[in-house]
Amino acid sequence: MTATATQTTARSLQQIAPHVTSKVKDGDLVKAQMGLIVVGAALTIAGFFTGHGDLSYLVGYMGVLGICLCALFFTMLQHITRAGWSVSVRRLSENIAGTLPFMLLLFIPIIVSFSSDHGIYSHWTEKWNLTEGAEGYDPVIAGKSGYLNPTFFFIRVVIYFAIWIGLATFFRRNSIKQDETGDPALSMKMSRIAAPGLLLFSLSITFAAFDWIMSIDPHWFSTIFGITYFAGGFMSFLAFTILMCKWLNSKGYYKEAVNTEHYHDLGKLMFSFMVFWTYTNFSQYMLIWYANLPEETGWFAHRAIHGWGAVGAMLIIGHFFFPFIFLLSRNVKRHSVLLPVGAIAMLLVHCLDMQFLILPSGMHGHVAGHGGDGGAVAAVADGAAHDGFSEQLSAYFGTISWADYGCFIGLLMVMAGLTLLNVRRCNLIPLRDPRLSESINFENF
Amino acid sequence: MTNTNNWGAVAEFDSAAAIYQACEKVTAEGYTRTDAHTPFPVHGIDKALRQSESGLGWLVVCFGLAGILLAQGMMYWMNAVDYPIWVSGKQPYAWPSTIPITFELMILLSGLSAVFGMFALNRLPRLHHPIFSHSSIHRVTDDRFFLSIEATDPKFDSTATPKFLESIGGSNVEILED
Known part of the structure; x- marks a missing residue:
């Protein structure tokens, strides 16, 4: 037992995987990066000014933010479990999470909307401070004003981003530092920080989903809401990672460092979180359906009319039944074309999910069927939800704007471009992580 | 097939690499009713033995x-x-x-x-399997790797098969009775 410090550091990349280039070549991928950012920004701006404005933007923003946040989650998850298989994929997730400071910049339009009249959250920002007897006084909103008030809202925005940016920077910086020193103590340190980090992450993503999506309809409440948002986000992060890795592979990077075995595992995780999304959403729906309390059912009443009933049905099919059958087979998850096709489908359906969460409350009156405004519940009770699927679908196409997809795609492109910027600045994989060799030689049984 | 009582021939190997290479040679020789018995899963051994996917x-x-x-x-x-x-x-x-x-x-x-x-x-549960009569099979859960070729294999021959197993590095080659 005379192991010295040098023996405990990992073997070099040349010993483990001789064909892998450690860095993106100078000047390579710059065109792709700039193209993604410019075209994405143009799409987003065009969507913001032609579609449902701040609502379209919020659909795209929350969809893409979920991906960035779950990249941070993935990084911490691999550290806390001390996973071997994922080491070569982990640098990409660190780089995706590394775009979170830019996501703070991209949050500005939502702050602008928040502060303007008739903004996304105007239903409670206009009524939270009314006293009893004043015109428009709403006892439910007044009762929640300890939490739903602008000052605390902004304090929470600062807290969330401080947690996310802090953690993302910590994990990315230490991982890059290990590329130079090869010190296994850094792995232990990150593993230790991942535990409280995950705790902070789960609390912050839950309350962020409450603040930025659920509070559009301030009467409604669901404690599982944050988890459903996280489940969809993690699924989309895995889809996005599969596509990014495939694209970098096609450009000649990664080589055997990210191979069929890694795609198989990423596909398995994507499949399982697709099912987990269904599980949590159904849990939420069934309890509300069973109890049948007006302050809870109103939210779903809004989502049964104006064509959103068809979207709900499409989510059940497109976010569960179809991908369940499609991705179930091992051969599909190991296929070089079918898996990316599935990943693209999951990203699109994630956008549809965000529309379903955000647009009905925002577009057709904010409060669902409680107190003085029982419109949606009354409409559902009158049979509005019993329109056939095709009527509902044409109603959906009548209300939807191209921007409700365009902003998501645009922001996703911007985020992909910013990720590439991060990818170009550091090594492609954690070169001297003690478990790198395990990751590259890993095999599914 | 010279003796109908024969279950098959079993050879012992002392490393995962050795049995993996032996499996490739056995498959190349044309044997089909083969199996590997190892203390832990050996990567790629299913492919080396051309095992079909489980139904x-x-x-x-x-x-x-x-x-x-x-x-x-x-x-x-x-x-x-x-x-x-x-x-x-x-x-x-x-x-x-x-x-x-x-x-x-x-x-x-x-x-x-x-x-x-x-x-x-897997035809379980069963009280006994012919392979348990091999003299050192108890080490299969510890540090030895075993390769078996069953007598029902069309290429099986009670004199040539054990010799072949020895020629590819197997030790303790035994013909086991059913």
Whole structure:
């Protein structure tokens, strides 16, 4: 037992995987990066000014933010479990999470909307401070004003981003530092920080989903809401990672460092979180359906009319039944074309999910069927939800704007471009992580 | 086949690499009814022995679907046909209330079929297997790797096969009786 410090550091990349280039070549991928950012920004701006404005933007923003946040989650998850298989994929997730400071910049339009009249959250920002007897006084909103008030809202925005940016920077910086020193103590340190980090992450993503999506309809409440948002986000992060890795592979990077075995595992995780999304959403729906309390059912009443009933049905099919059958087979998850096709489908359906969460409350009156405004519940009770699927679908196409997809795609492109910027600045994989060799030689049984 | 009582020939190897290479040679020689017995899973050994994929997945899918149909049929018959009850304004057969039981029954039948299907495909349980009569087989759970060629293999020969196993690095080659 005379192991010295040098023996405990990992073997070099040349010993483990001789064909892998450690860095993106100078000047390579710059065109792709700039193209993604410019075209994405143009799409987003065009969507913001032609579609449902701040609502379209919020659909795209929350969809893409979920991906960035779950990249941070993935990084911490691999550290806390001390996973071997994922080491070569982990640098990409660190780089995706590394775009979170830019996501703070991209949050500005939502702050602008928040502060303007008739903004996304105007239903409670206009009524939270009314006293009893004043015109428009709403006892439910007044009762929640300890939490739903602008000052605390902004304090929470600062807290969330401080947690996310802090953690993302910590994990990315230490991982890059290990590329130079090869010190296994850094792995232990990150593993230790991942535990409280995950705790902070789960609390912050839950309350962020409450603040930025659920509070559009301030009467409604669901404690599982944050988890459903996280489940969809993690699924989309895995889809996005599969596509990014495939694209970098096609450009000649990664080589055997990210191979069929890694795609198989990423596909398995994507499949399982697709099912987990269904599980949590159904849990939420069934309890509300069973109890049948007006302050809870109103939210779903809004989502049964104006064509959103068809979207709900499409989510059940497109976010569960179809991908369940499609991705179930091992051969599909190991296929070089079918898996990316599935990943693209999951990203699109994630956008549809965000529309379903955000647009009905925002577009057709904010409060669902409680107190003085029982419109949606009354409409559902009158049979509005019993329109056939095709009527509902044409109603959906009548209300939807191209921007409700365009902003998501645009922001996703911007985020992909910013990720590439991060990818170009550091090594492609954690070169001297003690478990790198395990990751590259890993095999599914 | 010279002796109908023969079960097969078994050879011992002392490393995962050795048995992997031996498996490739055995397959190249044309043997098909072969098996490897190792203390831990050896990467790629299924491919080296050209083992076909297990049909267990299809069995589990069929039983899972059967679970779904059984649950739906049972609840429809009980709640809407045999003894219809209206609970809190819901239809006697209301699909959201059937999902948890459908899910559970699907999982139950899939899980049971996976375990017992594996038993059936492996012809378990059985009290004895001919390979246990090999003199050093007890080390298969510790540090030795065993390669067997069964007597039912068309290429099996009770004198040539053991010699071949020895020539590819096997030790303690024994012909085992059924």
